[in-house]
Amino acid sequence: MNKIPKLAALALALTLPFAAQAHKAWxxxxxxxxxxxxxxxxxxxxVSNDLFYFNHVPLKTDNLTITAPDGSVVAAQxxxxxxxxxxxxxxxxxxxxxxxxxxxxxxxxxxxxxxKPRRWRGTEATFATEVxxxxxxxxxxxxxxxxxxxxxxxxxxETALKPSGVGLELVPVTHPxxxxxxxxxxxxxxxxxxxxxxxxxxxVRGGTRYRNAQDExxxxxxxxxEFRVTWPEAGMYWVETTSQxxxxxxxQAKQRRLGYVATLEVLPQ
Numbered sequence: 468m469n470k471i472p473k474l475a476a477l478a479l480a481l482t483l484p485f486a487a488q489a490h491k492a493w494x495x496x497x498x499x500x501x502x503x504x505x506x507x508x509x510x511x512x513x514v515s516n517d518l519f520y521f522n523h524v525p526l527k528t529d530n531l532t533i534t535a536p537d538g539s540v541v542a543a544q545x546x547x548x549x550x551x552x553x554x555x556x557x558x559x560x561x562x563x564x565x566x567x568x569x570x571x572x573x574x575x576x577x578x579x580x581x582x583k584p585r586r587w588r589g590t591e592a593t594f595a596t597e598v599x600x601x602x603x604x605x606x607x608x609x610x611x612x613x614x615x616x617x618x619x620x621x622x623x624x625e626t627a628l629k630p631s632g633v634g635l636e637l638v639p640v641t642h643p644x645x646x647x648x649x650x651x652x653x654x655x656x657x658x659x660x661x662x663x664x665x666x667x668x669x670x671v672r673g674g675t676r677y678r679n680a681q682d683e684x685x686x687x688x689x690x691x692x693e694f695r696v697t698w699p700e701a702g703m704y705w706v707e708t709t710s711q712x713x714x715x716x717x718x719q720a721k722q723r724r725l726g727y728v729a730t731l732e733v734l735p736q
Contacts, residue, residue: 492526492728493705494567494616495519495673496557499732500644502621505560510543510567510616512553517676518705519730521551526614528553530570534627536563536620563624564644568615572634574717575610578602591717607719611635612726619644632660635710635725640693646733648701655692658710658725662692666708670696673703701735 497509511519512526525548535541543555559565576587576598587598588610598605611634617627623642630636641652656663670684686694688708698704710725 490514490516490523491518491671491705491707492612492614493519493730494526494569494614495703495730496567496616496618496732499616499618500734501559501618505558506620507544507559508557508618510555510557512555512569512614513551515551518671518673519703520676523551525549525551525553526569528555528569531555532568532570533557534566534568536561536565536624536626538626538629541565557618559618559620562621564617564619564627564642566615566617566627568613570611570613570634572609572611574720575608576602576605578605591719594717594719607717607721609715609717609720609723610726611723612728614728616730617643630657630660634659635663635708635727637706637727637729638692643729643731646698646731647736648698648733649736651695651697653693653695654706656688656694656708656727657692658712659714662688662690663710664688664690664692666692666694666710668694668706668708670707671705672700673705698733701733704731704733705729706731 492514495511512528513521514526515521515523528546531543533541533543544558546555557565557567573588574591574594578585589597623644628639630638635656635658638655638657640655646652656666666688668686668688671681675681684696686696688694706729708727712723713721715723
């Protein structure tokens with residue numbers, strides 16, 4: 468069997484969809500539906516082999532954004548990063564729905580140097596100074612990803628759920644904090660504000676460490692970008708999809724990779 472050259476394998480890894488990666492990124496709030504006078508939630512952030520179990524690396528929260536029910540941005544409290552997870556608190560001063568997400572937009576590069584493969588990730592601004600101008604077999608891409616979850620204090624609202632129109636986004640048709648076992652929910656994916664058709668969506672219930680199968684649910688978006696799922700039982704669920712195109716906003720990049728992950732809580736009826 469012919470062996471793939473190291474550089475070719477590296478280039479392939481940079482172009483593979485997010486779904487092909489074994490590790491799963493996620494945010495998990497301590498609660499998603501609650502009520503009270505200025506309640507709090509604690510959110511764990513990690514990249515792991517099992518859902519929702521800390522056994523790989525913490526999820527970086529440098530690009531964390533918390534959108535309040537009135538559309539304003541609020542700061543996380545008591546943030547810390549350990550060996551296997553990041554953690555932070557959110558004070559829910561307003562009534563309504565909060566959108567909590569980590570949005571990353573970076574440039575990737577791969578090239579050959581002194582016969583060895585090199586791999587780089589950073590911003591467009593640092594690309595010029597950190598990647599050699601004469602790099603051999605240079606391949607450049609753009610990667611845009613969102614990892615999100617939703618929390619509602621009291622009565623839900625939809626202000627924080629409005630999409631930005633940039634990249635791959637989830638647009639809830641069914642409110643993400645109004646999910647119950649045995650009931651059908653509808654969501655819509657869009658890319659740059661337009662319906663994202665024919666996306667393959669993977670849905671996995673947490674606790675995979677304690678069962679022999681992933682028991683994943685796989686659905687596909689329609690022409691309108693919508694997909695539907697009937698939740699088999701209560702629990703925390705991981706929802707993921709990916710896409711790629713050539714609509715980069717980085718001059719040197721030829722390909723844009725898009726990824727989206729959400730953690731949703733399904734409650735018993």
